[in-house]
Amino acid sequence: MELILEKWEEILRTVKEEHELTDISFNAWLKPLSVCNIEGSKLYILVPSEQMGINYITKKYKLPIKVAIAEITGIDYDLEFILPEQADRFKSFKSKTSSFSQGTEKSNLNPNYTFESFVVGNNNKFAHAASLAVAESPGEVYNPLYIYGGPGLGKTHLMQSIGHFILQQQPEKKVIYVTSEEFTNEVIDSIRNGNASAMTKLRDKYRTVDVLMIDDVQFIIGKESTQEEFFHTFNVLHSARKQIILSSDKPPKEMETLEERIRSRFEWGLLADIGYPDYETRMAILRRKEEIDGFHLDDEVLDYIAINIKSNIRELEGALNKLIAFSNLEDTVITMDVAVRELQNIISPDKPKEITPQLVIEIVAEHFNISTDQMISKNRSSEIAKPRQIAMYLCKNMTSAQLETIGALLGGRDHSTIIHGIKKITEEYQNDENFHHLIETIKKKINPN
Ligand SMILES: Nc1ncnc2c1ncn2[C@@H]1O[C@H](COP(=O)(O)OP(=O)(O)OP(=O)(O)O)[C@@H](O)[C@H]1O
Numbered sequence: 001m002e003l004i005l006e007k008w009e010e011i012l013r014t015v016k017e018e019h020e021l022t023d024i025s026f027n028a029w030l031k032p033l034s035v036c037n038i039e040g041s042k043l044y045i046l047v048p049s050e051q052m053g054i055n056y057i058t059k060k061y062k063l064p065i066k067v068a069i070a071e072i073t074g075i076d077y078d079l080e081f082i083l084p085e086q087a088d089r090f091k092s093f094k095s096k097t098s099s100f101s102q103g104t105e106k107s108n109l110n111p112n113y114t115f116e117s118f119v120v121g122n123n124n125k126f127a128h129a130a131s132l133a134v135a136e137s138p139g140e141v142y143n144p145l146y147i148y149g150g151p152g153l154g155k156t157h158l159m160q161s162i163g164h165f166i167l168q169q170q171p172e173k174k175v176i177y178v179t180s181e182e183f184t185n186e187v188i189d190s191i192r193n194g195n196a197s198a199m200t201k202l203r204d205k206y207r208t209v210d211v212l213m214i215d216d217v218q219f220i221i222g223k224e225s226t227q228e229e230f231f232h233t234f235n236v237l238h239s240a241r242k243q244i245i246l247s248s249d250k251p252p253k254e255m256e257t258l259e260e261r262i263r264s265r266f267e268w269g270l271l272a273d274i275g276y277p278d279y280e281t282r283m284a285i286l287r288r289k290e291e292i293d294g295f296h297l298d299d300e301v302l303d304y305i306a307i308n309i310k311s312n313i314r315e316l317e318g319a320l321n322k323l324i325a326f327s328n329l330e331d332t333v334i335t336m337d338v339a340v341r342e343l344q345n346i347i348s349p350d351k352p353k354e355i356t357p358q359l360v361i362e363i364v365a366e367h368f369n370i371s372t373d374q375m376i377s378k379n380r381s382s383e384i385a386k387p388r389q390i391a392m393y394l395c396k397n398m399t400s401a402q403l404e405t406i407g408a409l410l411g412g413r414d415h416s417t418i419i420h421g422i423k424k425i426t427e428e429y430q431n432d433e434n435f436h437h438l439i440e441t442i443k444k445k446i447n448p449n
Pocket residue numbers: 113117118119120121124149150151152153154155156157158216249285288313314317
């Protein structure tokens with residue numbers, strides 16, 4: 001066991017060199033692996049997360065690793081890849097992680113979300129540079145770092161890359177990634193338990209970290225206890241110069257119903273937005289993904305995906321994954337005809353998405369984290385009335401619906417109310433630069449093309 005532990009890094013590097021793996025493939029597949037145990041001639045290798053695809057690793061890397069071990073140690077092991085829950089059975093489990101993955105392994109980060117696998121394009125150049133700066137000097141340069149942008153554009157990937165980077169440099173750092181939903185649930189649980197120790201546990205967990213990442217922070221809006229807990233956690237960490245990284249679908253100033261004291265804290269550090277990727281970036285992301293998956297598709301097919309899926313990288317990857325899965329299952333080559341047929345539910349180039357008033361109302365409601373029921377209700381508080389007027393304005397500008405139809409869809413409002421709403425929004429759009437930006441952001445969500 002000692003010999004293999006000692007030689008583990010050399011073994012992985014040998015596989016990399018002999019099989020001419022790129023840094024990306026190496027970082028994605030080999031780097032996170034560690035030696036778990038040896039029983040007789042059986043060597044157990046730990047795959048730290050199910051998300052890494054244990055079957056794929058077994059299929060692709062079992063033999064190369066076996067050969068490299070035999071070359072370097074002279075011992076011919078029978079290899080088995082196992083997940084952490086299977087590793088629990090080794091009581092004296094003494095895993096040796098290669099030094100480059102220490103720290104990362106014990107965190108809850110997705111091993112694939114690293115700087116190495118992140119494609120830098122015009123849409124994310126600034127956010128990427130800011131993230132790298134934070135990764136290199138946590139707590140010192142931009143605190144908090146607030147990354148915002150539309151769904152599936154790489155916010156989580158970028159924020160977790162910072163976590164990986166920090167853990168690679170300083171494995172002893174305590175790095176926590178949490179979604180707002182998980183954070184909210186933990187706050188609710190500790191309140192429900194009703195005892196002081198549950199709350200103390202929660203505080204111990206979040207107020208003692210070196211790096212705290214909260215994803216989709218817009219979801220804490222309207223959740224009072226969560227906001228309160230967040231506020232104090234933020235203050236404790238910030239004054240101790242611990243790094244805070246937040247992501248959201250919109251900039252703080254567009255979070256109209258967020259408590260002012262929290263909104264202003266979001267703006268203390270640096271705000272970095274991620275926009276929609278251009279064609280070249282979309283192609284580069286597809287190529288990078290192909291490289292990681294060890295799969296090759298015709299350029300014409302990649303081009304078809306990149307031209308037609310513009311506004312969400314998750315969907316872009318989803319289309320590629322679908323074709324790769326189809327090719328593996330059916331054992332067939334992906335031609336253009338196959339791609340068009342298999343992706344017809346995702347891509348319908350001849351049928352652009354129809355922009356209906358209903359769609360506009362739904363997207364506006366979603367943007368402001370309110371329900372469509374609230375949009376059509378009688379509620380006249382500004383948090384509801386303003387989005388409602390924005391919906392009136394956008395329905396008028398982006399669809400061919402008549403004012404009467406818009407009024408009917410927005411809770412049976414009359415013609416003059418709709419005209420008044422549109423007029424107000426038009427004036428604000430023309431006179432207030434931030435508001436102009438807000439409307440353009442929502443328009444892009446409604447019609448990304
Ligand atoms: N620049 C990029 N390079 C490589 N992969 C990327 C890039 N941007 C996004 N991705 C991939 O796209 C997928 C979606 O990204 P991610 O989950 O980070 O988006 P998000 O902005 O956090 O979305 P949401 O707001 O819906 O949570 C991930 O698999 C991620 O790896």
